[in-house]
Amino acid sequence: MKYQKLKKAIVLLADGTIFHGKAVGREGSAVGEVCFNTGMTGYQEIFTDPSYFGQLCVTTNAHIGNYGVTKNDVESDSIKIAGLICKNFSYDYSRDIATGSLEDFLNENNLLAISDVDTRALVSYIRDNGAMNAVMSTDVDNIEGLKTLLADTPDMNGLELASKVSTKEPYFIGDENASIKIAALDIGIKKSILINFAKRDAYIKVYPYNASFEEMSSWNPDGYFLSNGPGDPEPLMEAQELAKEIISRNLPLFGICLGHQIIALANGITTYKMHNGHRGINHPVKNLVTGKGEITSQNHGFAISREEAEAHSDIEITHIHLNDNTVAGIKMKSKNVFSVQYHPEASPGPNDANYLFDQFIENIKSK
Template sequence: MINYTKLPAVLLLEDGTVYHGKAAGKIGTTTGEICFNTGMTGYQEIFTDPSYFGQIMVTTNAHIGNYGINQEEVESGDIKIAGLVCKNFNIAYSRSQADTSIQNYFQEENIVGISDVDTRSLVRHIRDKGAMNAIISSEILDINLLKEKLAAVPSMEGLELSSKVSTKESYFYGNEHAAHRVAVLDLGVKKNILRNFDEREVYAKVFPAKTTFKEMEKWNPDGYFISNGPGDPSAMAYAVDTVKEILASEKPLFGICLGHQLLALANGIGTMKMFNGHRGLNHPVKNIIKDHCEVTSQNHGFGVIPEDVKKSDKIEITHINLNDHSIEGLRVKGKNAFSVQYHPESSPGPHDSRYLFDDFISMMNKN
């Protein structure tokens, strides 16, 4: 294992902007779409969230790694981010429950990062210029060579990534004697979503991303859940077709994040690449059906096209983002189907929206 040293590292953005810093994690080179998360805590959950697959994460909190790594606090089996950019990469940690340091964790998982970067300046730049690709390297410092490598990286727009992070084989989660059976289409599902189902007397069978409706229906579930995940929803015709078949079956359907976008596409609503996306633990969302506000956890770079939603006679808006008025929740008229763009299972994060799991259970009870 490489001993951690404060070797120099470089971050190059697609628009030619360069930031110099110090090596963090594995010595190497990595590429991806750069984005930022404003959460004050929960770095380990962010690192392991499958929705971040293919993205370089900028953390706005000044200290990363300061409470160490606990193997129980993960959202998937391994780190999913493509790389990390932070201000202070704290190898020393004080929490007694931690198993190891962030440096050991990154080296074991082959994750390249850069620290000692002015992340305030970087986030302002991304905010103003929009999402773009980037490259981090602690082994190549030649900017021209890095530009050549970065030029070969595909845009996130048009990429189908969910099948790369989905389970390869179906598996069960929860108590087989539970009151309800839910088929989970795994497009990058987070473990805490499954925990929330288990806590509500749901026995889940988690299926690979490209499983057909016919195959899932053989299990005779009481309802279907379409998970979060990475990539461009418009590149996922296979999943859109599956959602259409679930809707035709009249069984209850609940979608989160990517699942929300796929429900929209299945009803003729287009999706779009957002200028920056929403990533953080404190986004205000209004439930316009219940007339109350929720503080939400969010992680998405794509969204549904508001104009399409407003023109549709199939879809009803249930939630809106109070920062930019983007569409945060939908339900299908005349169907037992609804979705939200944010993460009600959020851990860490607010618990304001966990009622949505209860709403799904009630829907199955009535069906």
Template sequence: MKLVKKAPAVLLLEDGTCFHGNAIGKVGTRGGEICFNTGMSGYQEIYTDPSYYGQIIVNTTSHIGNYGVLDAEQESDTPKISALVVNDFSDTYSREKADHDLQKYLEDSGIVGIANIDTRKLVRHIRSKGAMNAVVSSDITDLDELKKFLEQVPSMAGLELSSIVSTKEEYMVGTEEGAQKRVAVLDLGIKTSILKNLTERGCYCKVFPAKTTYEEMKAWKPDGYFVSNGPGDPEAMDYAVDTVKNIIGEDQPVFGICLGHQILARANNISTYKMHHGHRGLNHPVKNLESGKCEMTSQNHGFSVNLEEAENVSDLKVTHINLNDNTVAGIKMLNKRAFSVQYHPESSPGPHDSQYLFDQFIELMKA
């Protein structure tokens, strides 16, 4: 096997911490908020999740690229991450049905990356210091120049990003003939596998751009409303909060995931806050407070719902709790047909413990 010689690359963190490694992906310079995902597999699904828009992803798994890329495993049309940081990067892959190697995929998608750094040391640093902005470069080696570049990267706090990744035009998913229910989807950065979970359960979906009003969605006469995952700060999304307030004001069935969960909380006048370093991985334990059962969940979020405020809303119940840090993982309204969770029950990638939530949404629409 011919060894591929890699150009040097630099990772510079906002606090001045610097790592030197080798370039992967496209040659260039990209900045964003650096965060880490602990999933042992599913790197392609992670990179194409619109919730990661504007973020530099650190894979904690040692070997990345070893099973290549498969077109069918896309969660959106292209990778949405800002840049990639890995330990060992594989230029070859073993999966026979893979369509591409990861290097070509990253190059074609314009993703800048760095490999051959101590990701264990980097992740321990982020866990200690918290999420922060960073820059990855394979064409600039001067640290002073990189510091100037980094100063121009906006903070994730207060950043509205859903309207950037959302669809620009309405579109349909599923089969209208024989469909059990019609679901209006507010696309804040939706993953393909979420729509797949809905259509597999007999739903005919119409996906609307992020800034669509309730009246525009209502005109389609759906049986229920889905509020999707997505990137950015929920405190900067009053337009989505207003839409959801109008939906629940008419007591329509609502299911929210991740950012959609935070928007439902805000629609109930519950605040959200930026977490120290967020939850991103496939093994986060969540307790269902109604059933008493624990679920292993897939998560990807850097903001959370205020627990104390949620517990003080009389007509709302906290239904799920993250067992790692006791943060809110699910809520439901007691006087309306609305519920949400702070994790990804579509399980792509991740365990399948939580897919029952889609069934609950179907039953809510039937009721």
């Protein structure tokens, strides 16, 4: 247990609003778009999810760190959030399979974290006023300097971040003797997605964010996958061109989250930045094909235009988010292509949407 006096810290929002807290460990400053996740568990998966790159994550659950960390709960090779803002930080932990404390994990990744923040008030403020850039800092007496730092931080709208988190070189996952080969574009891919493919007798080759169709098709895959990831989808022109090539050849294609948005853009459907975004593990989605409801894990700040999707002659909306009626899934009527805005690998989260991986495998087998 930590008994020493913790250093004061603040969260300064782009509109000048300040929230006070205390530094968990290291001192310094961190900038990014402030967002919140409503999950009760899964903080390690959240912090290592590449989709969070460039964001200051506010956890609405009151206690963070209480079950420590384990190497099996990471979604990438390092922490991807820009900073952590929480209410109560647990320096002690109790979990049989834990391999260390969250404090040590944050320090190993050189991540700034602030506790003792009124996260209820902060989240309520963001919900009312929308996601915005912020700076969190222990330099509490240098407000003007922090404002300058914040002013130099680019807005998430129009920001390309996939190149910051994508693999530099192709790599393989799974059994090379598997019956199915999937070429995956890494624009911020989560480890759990690859595990789900491998469990279904697939051998996956993961390519960098800017891979061309010629590069990926030369491996002669049976299907193509566009991953989740951070930032605005519109600047990812290479990924959009890749999707257009795959679609034009009617090859099996599946997209999740950012990949879903890329498929929409490849079909001429625009995307937009949401007021807050969806981040949590209990988001209700309706499958319009089956009529069933699904509880889903979600993490996105952009969405596709529902009006344009409904007006598109070759697009069918397959899923909607029941909280705000945004598009949660689409498929092409004339092509072997579908995508969802949420996370069927659900790490963390429920398993209601696991069937989507099976659906992709069936699409490949029936091509």
